[in-house]
Amino acid sequence: MTRIDFSVGIGGAAGQGVATPGNILSKLFARRGLHINAYNAYQSIIRGGHTFLTIRTSQDPVRCMGDRLDMLIPLNQDAMDRHLGLMRKGSAVLYDGDRVKPNAPAEGVQLCPLPLAALTGNVLYYNTAAVAAVLRLVRVELQPFEEMLAQQFSRKGEKVVAENVAAARAGYDYAGSHFEPYPFSLPDTGKRLAVATGNESLAMGGVAAGVKFYCAYPMSPSTGVLMWMARHARQLGIMVRQVEDELGVINMAIGAAHTGCRAMCATSGGGFALMTEALGAAAMMEIPVVCIDVQRAGPATGVPTKTEQGDLWQVLGAGQGDYPRVIAAPTSIRDCFHLIPQIFDLADKFQCPGIVLADLLESEGFSSFEPQELDFNPPRDRGEVIGLDGAPAEGGAGVSPATGGGRRPEHPEGGAGVSPATGGGRRPEHPVTGYKRYRMTESGISPRAVPGTPGHAHVVATDEHDEDGVLISDEFTDPHKRQAMMERRGHKMEAVLPLLDPPRFTGPDAAEVTLLGWGSTEGVIDEAVEQLAAEGIVANHLQVRWLVPLQSEAIARMLSGARNLVIVENNYSGQFARYLRSETGIAADAHIRKYDGEPFLPHHLTDGVKNILAGRTTKYVPVHEVRV
Amino acid sequence: MGEMQIEPRTQPAAKPRRPSLTVKDFKGKADPDWCPGCGDFGVLNALKTAVAELGLLPHEVLTVSGIGCSSNLPGYINTYGMHTLHGRALAVATGAQLGNHQLKVVVTGGDGDGFGIGGNHFVHSMRRNVDLTYIVMDNQIYGLTTGQVSPTSRKGMKTKSTPFGSVENAVNPIPMAIACGATYVARGFSGQQKHLVGLIKGAIEHRGFAFVDVFSPCVTYNHENTHEFFKQRTRKLEEMGHDPADPRAAFDLGSQWGDSIPIGLFYRKDGVPALDELEPVLAEGALARQPLEVSRENARALVEELL
Numbered sequence: 001m002t003r004i005d006f007s008v009g010i011g012g013a014a015g016q017g018v019a020t021p022g023n024i025l026s027k028l029f030a031r032r033g034l035h036i037n038a039y040n041a042y043q044s045i046i047r048g049g050h051t052f053l054t055i056r057t058s059q060d061p062v063r064c065m066g067d068r069l070d071m072l073i074p075l076n077q078d079a080m081d082r083h084l085g086l087m088r089k090g091s092a093v094l095y096d097g098d099r100v101k102p103n104a105p106a107e108g109v110q111l112c113p114l115p116l117a118a119l120t121g122n123v124l125y126y127n128t129a130a131v132a133a134v135l136r137l138v139r140v141e142l143q144p145f146e147e148m149l150a151q152q153f154s155r156k157g158e159k160v161v162a163e164n165v166a167a168a169r170a171g172y173d174y175a176g177s178h179f180e181p182y183p184f185s186l187p188d189t190g191k192r193l194a195v196a197t198g199n200e201s202l203a204m205g206g207v208a209a210g211v212k213f214y215c216a217y218p219m220s221p222s223t224g225v226l227m228w229m230a231r232h233a234r235q236l237g238i239m240v241r242q243v244e245d246e247l248g249v250i251n252m253a254i255g256a257a258h259t260g261c262r263a264m265c266a267t268s269g270g271g272f273a274l275m276t277e278a279l280g281a282a283a284m285m286e287i288p289v290v291c292i293d294v295q296r297a298g299p300a301t302g303v304p305t306k307t308e309q310g311d312l313w314q315v316l317g318a319g320q321g322d323y324p325r326v327i328a329a330p331t332s333i334r335d336c337f338h339l340i341p342q343i344f345d346l347a348d349k350f351q352c353p354g355i356v357l358a359d360l361l362e363s364e365g366f367s368s369f370e371p372q373e374l375d376f377n378p379p380r381d382r383g384e385v386i387g388l389d390g391a392p393a394e395g396g397a398g399v400s401p402a403t404g405g406g407r408r409p410e411h412p413e414g415g416a417g418v419s420p421a422t423g424g425g426r427r428p429e430h431p432v433t434g435y436k437r438y439r440m441t442e443s444g445i446s447p448r449a450v451p452g453t454p455g456h457a458h459v460v461a462t463d464e465h466d467e468d469g470v471l472i473s474d475e476f477t478d479p480h481k482r483q484a485m486m487e488r489r490g491h492k493m494e495a496v497l498p499l500l501d502p503p504r505f506t507g508p509d510a511a512e513v514t515l516l517g518w519g520s521t522e523g524v525i526d527e528a529v530e531q532l533a534a535e536g537i538v539a540n541h542l543q544v545r546w547l548v549p550l551q552s553e554a555i556a557r558m559l560s561g562a563r564n565l566v567i568v569e570n571n572y573s574g575q576f577a578r579y580l581r582s583e584t585g586i587a588a589d590a591h592i593r594k595y596d597g598e599p600f601l602p603h604h605l606t607d608g609v610k611n612i613l614a615g616r617t618t619k620y621v622p623v624h625e626v627r628v
Numbered sequence: 629m630g631e632m633q634i635e636p637r638t639q640p641a642a643k644p645r646r647p648s649l650t651v652k653d654f655k656g657k658a659d660p661d662w663c664p665g666c667g668d669f670g671v672l673n674a675l676k677t678a679v680a681e682l683g684l685l686p687h688e689v690l691t692v693s694g695i696g697c698s699s700n701l702p703g704y705i706n707t708y709g710m711h712t713l714h715g716r717a718l719a720v721a722t723g724a725q726l727g728n729h730q731l732k733v734v735v736t737g738g739d740g741d742g743f744g745i746g747g748n749h750f751v752h753s754m755r756r757n758v759d760l761t762y763i764v765m766d767n768q769i770y771g772l773t774t775g776q777v778s779p780t781s782r783k784g785m786k787t788k789s790t791p792f793g794s795v796e797n798a799v800n801p802i803p804m805a806i807a808c809g810a811t812y813v814a815r816g817f818s819g820q821q822k823h824l825v826g827l828i829k830g831a832i833e834h835r836g837f838a839f840v841d842v843f844s845p846c847v848t849y850n851h852e853n854t855h856e857f858f859k860q861r862t863r864k865l866e867e868m869g870h871d872p873a874d875p876r877a878a879f880d881l882g883s884q885w886g887d888s889i890p891i892g893l894f895y896r897k898d899g900v901p902a903l904d905e906l907e908p909v910l911a912e913g914a915l916a917r918q919p920l921e922v923s924r925e926n927a928r929a930l931v932e933e934l935l
Binding site for chain 1: 656657658661685686687688690692695700702703706707708709710711712713715716719720721722723724725726727728730731748749751752907908909910912914915916917918920921922926927929930931934935
């Protein structure tokens with residue numbers, strides 16, 4: 001079978017219904033077992049402006065939206081004017097011939113004006129007819145679309161279904177008799193793939209982690225997580241709350257987490273800024289909580305609907321003081337799903353906040369998934385926790401809850417096997433089991449007891465405290481205890497690094513150029529490496545996913561043979577380049593950066609590499625060719 | 629109080645006899661570091677007395693505070709405790725209450741913590757009618773930062789941050805709480821122990837957001853709203869024939885300030901469902917104790933949606 005690589009762009013004003021044909025086409029492709037990757041360039045406006053959705057499909061996994069459009073569907077004149085100039089030989093432009101007029105297209109671009117008014121008689125069915133015309137041009141049978149329409153409009157009655165189907169057939173037939181189809185037909189691989197946005201993937205990743213408490217304040221481009229969670233809350237038994245502000249969000253999540261729930265929240269950079277003090281609080285009280293920052297173009301309100309990787313240093317520096325935490329950036333929409341359960345395990349095990357640094361490219365884009373990779377019950381590790389059903393911690397920490405032990409007993413390690421009882425008539429003085437919340441341990445991890453557990457009453461405090469949770473910050477500050485506590489919290493994190501998968505390094509060891517990216521740029525760099533290879537330039541690729549702890553040794557090893565290290569990032573100042581240098585001493589030879597609000601396209605990187613290798617620049621900054 | 633609902637799953641089916649505890653059993657691991665004569669001692673004592681008299685056990689109560697002199701309270705009481713950030717106690721407590729709604733959640737703090745930096749959470753926790761007790765030790769001053777103006781400082785009051793007298797109006801939390809939807813609104817005075825114990829017991833027993841504003845004089849930084857000041861002016865609502873079911877009367881009495889300042893239960897509305905009662909996801913019991921596994925049917929349905 002020949003490899004199909006087909007991209008459709010749909011453009012129009014917000015409110016004109018760009019999303020609907022986009023979703024339908026994505027679904028129709030995925031139901032043929034074709035992979036997809038889609039990106040929606042949109043604006044902070046409910047009606048008007050310009051929205052442009054790119055959907056790319058192939059039999060192989062699609063890692064980014066690519067460089068080229070095979071089909072343009074401009075829903076208005078503006079979209080036609082903006083994008084027609086980029087259409088190349090062999091492509092087609094499908095539009096409403098009554099309302100939209102093309103300027104001069106490049107040679108070999110097929111213009112496909114549809115007389116939509118005549119074909120459908122009702123503006124409501126224009127998109128239906130247009131989608132059907134697309135299907136005709138890629139030589140796909142109409143029936144699956146008809147079935148989808150019947151399903152989608154069944155609640156609106158038979159008449160609406162019939163009119164939609166009639167519009168689809170009219171569009172399909174008209175395209176068949178008036179336009180030249182593509183020289184291939186979109187195959188059907190015989191399996192079905194799932195399609196999800198990055199926000200949905202983050203939410204479903206939470207479900208797979210066992211999240212029981214989710215809260216958020218709406219903020220683009222993270223709001224999709226809240227909406228997915230809210231829609232599924234009752235089905236899945238998840239408490240979902242919209243909170244008054246992000247200060248409330250993170251603190252509410254911390255409260256729920258302290259009782260033993262897996263608790264998660266998501267926001268964008270501005271909301272994250274409000275949360276930072278509380279992240280330190282979670283670390284100080286040693287409460288596991290996961291917070292997602294879906295980055296958008298900053299600073300301040302910035303460009304709310306545009307993508308950027310500009311929050312790295314905000315997240316690295318979030319909150320006062322030195323405190324334990326883990327930070328990771330998912331490397332694709334699919335990874336949004338897989339990363340969440342992993343970071344929850346680390347947060348639970350090390351009793352610290354876990355921060356996820358996603359971005360709009362991932363959150364608002366959508367991707368195909370093999371259904372079987374959506375494992376909602378991966379292995380889960382809750383760490384050393386006392387009082388949750390069936391989950392006693394090991395060793396002395398696992399002392400069964402008992403409130404009946406009598407006076408201040410110092411049997412710190414013993415007592416295992418004492419049957420749980422709330423009474424016996426004796427007086428439960430407080431530390432009956434000798435339980436100390438912040439006990440000094442070899443690993444630095446002190447087993448945590450959840451409130452409600454008899455015999456383990458204790459205070460968790462954001463003030464510095466001793467092993468027993470008693471404050472040492474006010475009346476009797478104690479330098480020795482303070483130092484010991486700082487060291488215990490720091491020491492426990494040393495065990496994180498060995499648990500992480502190494503960063504992904506692909507390509508030959510000996511390469512002319514090494515491209516290093518972090519987070520969401522994995523797919524586009526992969527594709528750029530292939531394009532470079534086709535032009536005879538050998539490149540390899542290191543993609544960083546775990547930011548704290550940074551796998552410095554592994555990274556240094558992988559970069560030891562790099563002849564030309566080029567760091568690729570979607571920000572202005574080279575935030576990761578600075579971070580890498582500060583942690584490893586490794587300075588990049590050159591940089592490719594983009595901060596116009598739009599993601600990299602593969603050719604931005606290949607152009608950059610060629611310019612860098614030719615010695616023309618050490619910092620290549622492409623800009624999006626189209627104003628979207 | 630009747631039967632407590634709080635039982636860990638590991639507890640044997642047969643109900644053991646509940647121990648009866650005294651105030652002493654609720655003594656915390658540390659001794660208060662408040663200034664001698666601070667009103668907060670009275671509030672701490674009243675709270676310990678209330679939980680003891682209600683027959684609660686230490687592990688059944690979660691005491692949550694923010695930051696400030698009075699917010700040190702969780703360290704001085706033998707219950708589960710969270711000493712959180714300045715202004716954030718109500719948000720944390722809401723999360724904890726929803727995480728395990730079988731806990732009795734008590735939030736303690738000061739006027740700056742609750743009405744200043746935490747004002748937004750105060751408003752929204754009340755409109756949500758979260759099932760918790762919120763005790764504010766209101767001393768009309770910022771004590772731990774050594775004497776600056778607070779949201780409840782009188783207009784004209786001279787403090788270290790208003791050396792020429794405050795030009796801002798004070799907030800009156802009682803009418804505010806009634807307007808925002810709190811379903812139990814009371815004011816006490818730390819110098820009236822027995823009365824205060826009664827108000828706190830009523831608050832803990834109340835299902836919904838119970839707010840108890842307590843005059844708790846700062847002996848070091850507020851020389852205006854002293855123990856003597858409140859002793860002379862406070863009048864008990866219970867002796868005034870006030871009906872706490874009447875929100876308008878409660879609003880009027882709560883707004884009264886001057887030579888006669890009412891204390892007692894201003895407003896109480898029973899039968900308003902608390903936030904946790906309105907969420908079907910809590911029907912299976914405490915959220916924190918639910919298994920993390922996703923059922924086979926749900927996992928299948930989630931994938932099916934995406935196909």
